[in-house]
Amino acid sequence: MEVADLENPTSRSSSQKSSRRSGSRRSQKSAGQQSSPTVFPEKKGKSKSSRQKHLVFDNKDSKKAKNNEQKNDVVDEKSNFSGYEIYSGKLFFDKKNRITGDQISANGKADISDVRLTSKALIWGSSLLSLEDVISVSYSSGVQHFIVHAYPSKKYLFGKTHRVRKDLRFIAPTVEEAISWVTCFAEQNIYVNMLPLPPTSSTEQDLDGPLSGALFDHPPIKCRTPPRILVILNPRSGHGRSCKVFHDKAEPIFKVPSDTLIMQASTYCSALAGFHMEVVKTTHAGHAKSLASTFDFSAFPDGIVCVGGDGIVNEVFNGLLSRSDRAEAVSIPVGIIPAGSDNSLVWTVLGVKDPISASLLIVKEEKISTSPLRLFS
Ligand SMILES: Nc1ncnc2c1ncn2[C@@H]1O[C@H](COP(=O)(O)OP(=O)(O)OP(=O)(O)O)[C@@H](O)[C@H]1O
Secondary structure, eight states, X not given: OOSEETTBGGGSOGGGGOOTTOSOHHHHSOTTOEEOSOOOOOOSTHHHHHHHTTOOOOTTTOOOOOOSSSOOEEEETTTTEEEEEEEEEEEEEOTTSOOOTTOOOGGGGGGEEEEXXXXXXXXXXXXXXXXXXXXXXXXXXXXSEEEEEEOOEEEOGXXXXXXXXXXXXXXXXXXXXXXXXXXXXXXXXXXXXXXXXXXXXXXXXXXXXXXXXXXXXXXXXXXXXXXXXEEEEOTTHHHHTHHHHIXXXXXXXXXXXXXXXXXXXXXXXXXXXXXXXXXXXXXXXTHHHHHHHHOOTTTSTTOEEEEESHHHHHHHHHHHHTSTTHHHHTTSOEEEEEOSSOOHHHHHHHSOOSHHXXXXXXHTTSSTTOOHXXXXX
């Protein structure tokens, strides 16, 4: 099972317990949200019929339920999971990312399931993916598929868990439905990577025509503004292993190198969680303090992330508190990615030990917005 199994509720992430996102859809649209590039809907007429040739969804069974007014409670006794339904419908889960384009073969019919997006999870078959574990959704304008990027917990030896990256690709019956799914994810404050349109075959291009003209009938998908943060990394932390910890485990959550996100067998440049980060590696003791005491807030309005052990965090807080604009400094969000030899501070304050869980908290903007004064009071 790739994600939490409803039959086995203990495999779910403990982070499901609380969700800032419960509430009405309207309330979830934060004031800071901005429009991402407009999603160009499928061209009507010719293009629709051309795409319908791929579809094997049974439209009679397909149940599309967008519950703006009436929110259905989803309560699963086995998993003790609850949330209200945001959207539901039939989706093809492309388990092995093997389907080219949006075409689903007859063999793939068995993998078409009823999928529900609730205020807390994405649920299909016996699988449940907590939205707390979802980093982002990637989508290309005008295609039927989208990818949900997540780091669900997985059990390994002796009941211990660790987080594993999953890129779950779903194909909707129509482009319009794909857009609706992506829009609903965005409304749950999940970042949407708007990717370049994948290359189409010459035949398909001829049938569809260029994606221009009367393609603006869909409103733009709204998602949060990509945060800009300063990362202060102590390369000596954790006996010199902090750089590896950051680049291997944490950085891919915030952004991915251009050649690692693959959609439709084509390579796209994309940021996973859409963060703009400047990474500064400290060169000496006291460097983190001087950076925190002098950096320009306007360049990094969304905060600082410390990568290292307790010492580097201590320096950053001391640097912030030593500033002349202290009132503003104490409100700057500070995140911590544990990479030191002893990470007792991050464990005590945030309740996490591993760099992936700590990064998820930063992406979810839950702990990064805690001011240093409040942290230590
Ligand atoms: N480039 C550097 N070279 C030498 N020392 C540094 C450098 N950058 C920071 N330091 C100092 O190293 C000290 C220890 O760093 P840090 O706490 O991050 O790592 P650690 O000792 O591995 O972790 P922990 O404190 O959890 O045991 C910090 O107090 C800081 O002053």
